Amino acid sequence: MKILVFLNFFTIYSTILGQEFSYNGLLGPAYWGNKYQTCVGKHQSPINIVEHYVEKVTLPPLWFSGFNIPRKAMLTNNGHTVLLKTIGTDVPLITGGPLRDDVYAFEQLHFHWGENDKEGSEDRINNRSFAMELHAVFYKLSYGSYKAATNFPDGLTVLAYFVTVAETFDPTYSPLVETLPLIEDIGSEAVLRDNLILESILKTNQPSMQNYFTYNGSLTTPPCSEVVTWIDFKKPHILSHEQIEAFRRIRSAEGERVTHNFRPVQPLADRIVFENIPETSHDYSHGIPNHRNHHHPQQFAGQLANRASLPIIVIISLATVLRR
């Protein structure tokens, strides 16, 4: 009877977390298609980007707005990755580049990594894997919410940053890395000490943000929806081995260390990867130009904050029950 009760809790626990998938064994990437049909679709991510075959284009500049406004950020262990969300009444926005005039709102950022520093990124460049990859997920503001946006082919855009390893460390990651020991258990969360973490970690004020690859693909976790405009920046972030190692200590639903959480590359099929060659080196960090800024992000930000808080409370109470 005790076992039955425990199993029941475990089922509820996985259901609340939203996804029953893993990076190992029978719930691993090779089997995602059994439960999630889209995961065997034709335009999946990640992919291997072969520079020789990319098509060079000059797109309108990418614009970043509101990243430099201080806001609280919450770090969560969802059992698959380390996820950062902001708390507050407004969200940062991006537009331009492959997004043209459409405005996208920040939803969350998270990371993918490998068992050692030789692998861990999802997309590859010329078959090279990087130690880690940061994904900043945005949804198209006009669809009203992240969830609604996932029903449209242009619903999401993800800014992807590759991470390489060096002797030096990136101080902008320190507030995040030092919070990781507080969220080693699944469902746990902690507030970061840096209220400007988005601007510092996403480096939205740097000219290198105009040098990127872009292609149409999918979420790299179930349900693998093919709704993502990928923007992969060419300039990698540089972390120390110790900084990356801290991510490998978080624990999954099974209580095991999440030593790796990257999906293998998928076929490119009939898709074209574009490389943006910026026309000039303007400073694009001063926000979205006025004529484009006719949306009202405030009303959506309220929904975001409400949506985030309830499931986390439930997860924490369940985690407490499980630990007994």
Ligand SMILES: [Zn+2]
């Ligand atoms: Zn991701």
